[in-house]
Amino acid sequence: xxxxxxxxxxxxxxxxxxxxxxxxxxxxxxxxxxxxxxxxxxxxxxxxxxxxxxxxxxxxxxxxxxxxxxxxxxxxxxxxxxxxxxxxxxxxxxxxxxxxxxxxxxxxxxxxxxxxxxxxxxxxxxx
Amino acid sequence: xxxxxxxxxxxxxxxxxxxxxxxxxxxxxxxxxxxxxxxxxxxxxxxxxxxxxxxxxxxxxxxxxxxxxxxxxxxxxxxxxxxxxxxxxxxxxxxxxxxxxxxxxxxxxxxxxxxxxxxxxxxxxxxxxxxxxxxxxxxxxxxxxxxxxxxxxxxxxxxxxxxxxxxxxxxxxxxxxxxxxxxxxxxxxxxxxxxxxxxxxxxxxxxxxxxxxxxxxxxxxxxxxxxxxxxxxxxxxxxxxxxxxxxxxxxxxxxxxxxxxxxxxxxxxxxxxxxxxxxxxxxxxxxxxxxxxxxxxxxxxxxxxxxxxxxxxxxxxxxxxxxxxxxxxxxxxxxxxxxxxxxxxxxxxxxxxxxxxxxxxxxxxxxxxxxxxxxxxxxxxxxxxxxxxxxxxxxxxxxxxxxxxxxxxxxxxxxxxxxxxxxxxxxxxxxxxxxxxxxxxxxxxxxxxxxx
Numbered sequence: 082x083x084x085x086x087x088x089x090x091x092x093x094x095x096x097x098x099x100x101x102x103x104x105x106x107x108x109x110x111x112x113x114x115x116x117x118x119x120x121x122x123x124x125x126x127x128x129x130x131x132x133x134x135x136x137x138x139x140x141x142x143x144x145x146x147x148x149x150x151x152x153x154x155x156x157x158x159x160x161x162x163x164x165x166x167x168x169x170x171x172x173x174x175x176x177x178x179x180x181x182x183x184x185x186x187x188x189x190x191x192x193x194x195x196x197x198x199x200x201x202x203x204x205x206x207x208x
Numbered sequence: 209x210x211x212x213x214x215x216x217x218x219x220x221x222x223x224x225x226x227x228x229x230x231x232x233x234x235x236x237x238x239x240x241x242x243x244x245x246x247x248x249x250x251x252x253x254x255x256x257x258x259x260x261x262x263x264x265x266x267x268x269x270x271x272x273x274x275x276x277x278x279x280x281x282x283x284x285x286x287x288x289x290x291x292x293x294x295x296x297x298x299x300x301x302x303x304x305x306x307x308x309x310x311x312x313x314x315x316x317x318x319x320x321x322x323x324x325x326x327x328x329x330x331x332x333x334x335x336x337x338x339x340x341x342x343x344x345x346x347x348x349x350x351x352x353x354x355x356x357x358x359x360x361x362x363x364x365x366x367x368x369x370x371x372x373x374x375x376x377x378x379x380x381x382x383x384x385x386x387x388x389x390x391x392x393x394x395x396x397x398x399x400x401x402x403x404x405x406x407x408x409x410x411x412x413x414x415x416x417x418x419x420x421x422x423x424x425x426x427x428x429x430x431x432x433x434x435x436x437x438x439x440x441x442x443x444x445x446x447x448x449x450x451x452x453x454x455x456x457x458x459x460x461x462x463x464x465x466x467x468x469x470x471x472x473x474x475x476x477x478x479x480x481x482x483x484x485x486x487x488x489x490x491x492x493x494x495x496x497x498x499x500x501x502x503x504x505x506x507x508x509x510x511x512x513x514x515x516x517x518x519x520x521x522x523x524x525x526x527x528x529x530x531x532x533x534x535x536x537x538x539x540x541x542x543x544x545x546x547x548x549x550x551x552x553x554x555x556x557x558x559x560x561x562x563x564x565x566x567x568x569x570x571x572x573x574x575x576x577x578x579x580x581x582x583x584x585x586x587x588x589x590x591x592x593x594x595x596x597x598x599x600x601x602x603x604x605x606x607x608x609x610x611x612x613x614x615x616x617x618x619x620x621x622x623x624x625x626x627x628x629x630x631x632x633x634x635x636x637x638x639x640x641x642x643x644x645x646x647x648x649x650x651x652x653x654x655x656x657x658x659x660x
Contacts, residue, residue, distance in 0.1 A: 121499065126360065141499075141524050145524065146524040146530055146533075
């Protein structure tokens with residue numbers, strides 16, 4: 082299971098990456114593995130505003146539908162439109178082409194985990 | 209209480225006490241008094257056969273629609289019902305089965321649903337149709353809630369034509385009140401049709417949908433292309449409701465004119481007109497919005513040996529998986545009636561449906577001509593409006609009175625049009641189908657002459 086060290090993580094299994102004044106959001110390798118093959122990604126609208134912890138959209142896999150949450154507060158500036166036709170990019174490349182949303186906002190380091198912190202959280206959750 | 213012996217006086221008292229009521233009448237207080245019978249003229253204790261006889265004699269005082277010329281419509285229509293429909297319907301494999309919990313075990317049921325969806329899709333001009341809903345009224349409700357979801361709950365207004373069946377609008381009001389959706393009603397113009405400019409104005413940029421019926425409650429065919437445009441101009445979805453499904457044999461479904469939803473009532477397809485139902489709702493939409501569609505959906509697939517097979521698909525929208533976040537609380541379908549419609553449509557066939565619809569239109573036009581030619585007080589309320597198989601007739605007195613007077617001549621002329629309110633003249637909605645013979649039309653015209 083891959084956990085890039087340059088990313089931040091939240092306990093609801095999203096990853097975050099700062100890029101200028103935006104934050105790129107996706108779901109972790111662990112989350113995509115738990116979901117199974119993703120067949121549909123419901124994306125938020127560009128310019129829609131969210132609070133941290135709000136539902137951004139849903140991921141539909143062959144066995145379930147799960148919500149993914151906004152790890153930061155802010156406005157959506159871009160969504161990954163490739164996912165409309167290729168939803169399983171979320172499975173194939175969760176930290177790259179399978180990104181979900183770019184939001185304007187900043188990361189609160191208190192509320193987020195580094196790779197080691199997230200790994201420890203996963204171990205705790207699965208123990 | 210004994211599990212299968214009826215409740216005695218003490219049990220009744222106990223139940224009423226629990227409910228905080230004084231009498232059985234209090235329990236049924238919501239039933240309008242005018243539809244209640246004070247008492248039946250029956251001896252207090254009689255054998256079963258005597259009661260049957262007495263009740264049958266009483267029933268003979270009804271003017272039943274299968275033994276009198278009937279022009280009743282207003283949402284429920286009489287059409288041919290080939291014997292094959294009931295023959296298939298009454299097969300135990302279909303008749304007694306409940307929705308299977310492992311649906312793929314019932315390939316026959318799924319194939320029927322798949323065929324029903326295919327037929328509805330072709331008739332409505334939209335690529336996807338669901339496995340059916342309870343009736344036309346709840347189909348309209350689902351269409352409004354669907355539109356609200358598609359626009360992500362940001363638009364809390366639904367524009368609804370006043371010429372959508374008034375009973376459908378009442379069902380919608382009940383749901384809208386509970387979900388916080390404001391209903392804005394647009395009345396028809398002097399031609400009995402919806403004016404696209406008034407629709408555009410009512411919708412503004414805050415409506416999630418514009419819902420209209422065509423042919424409308426007054427039987428009039430609406431200008432679908434311009435109304436779809438009026439809805440879309442302000443960013444609302446365009447919803448067409450159909451109460452006379454046979455019209456789709458002749459008129460293009462709204463999907464052809466960019467409507468986002470075409471839904472309604474398919475009772476005309478092989479379901480007998482019964483007092484209180486059963487009815488058959490249908491719902492079709494665009495592929496883009498399929499994940500917001502309510503209800504079940506059967507899909508075509510292949511089994512492990514590559515053979516054609518059917519499955520329930522996109523179930524993740526549904527309640528058994530998504531719980532409170534399901535698209536709607538409908539997680540079943542009107543299976544048996546959908547089967548009736550499927551068998552009916554497949555027996556009648558595409559060319560047959562067109563022929564049948566053409567016959568409805570031709571007979572309706574003939575009756576309009578004959579009534580207009582009468583030297584009497586009878587008028588078509590909207591003489592210039594294009595209708596399919598139903599029209600509004602006015603005369604002296606109100607609609608209910610006219611219905612009674614014609615019934616005394618042995619003819620069921622139609623349904624009083626202002627019974628549930630409405631900005632149109634009080635008259636009678638007269639529906640004509642392929643079952644109304646020339647002799648029946650003669651009887652109606654003679655009855656109108658007799659009461660003039």
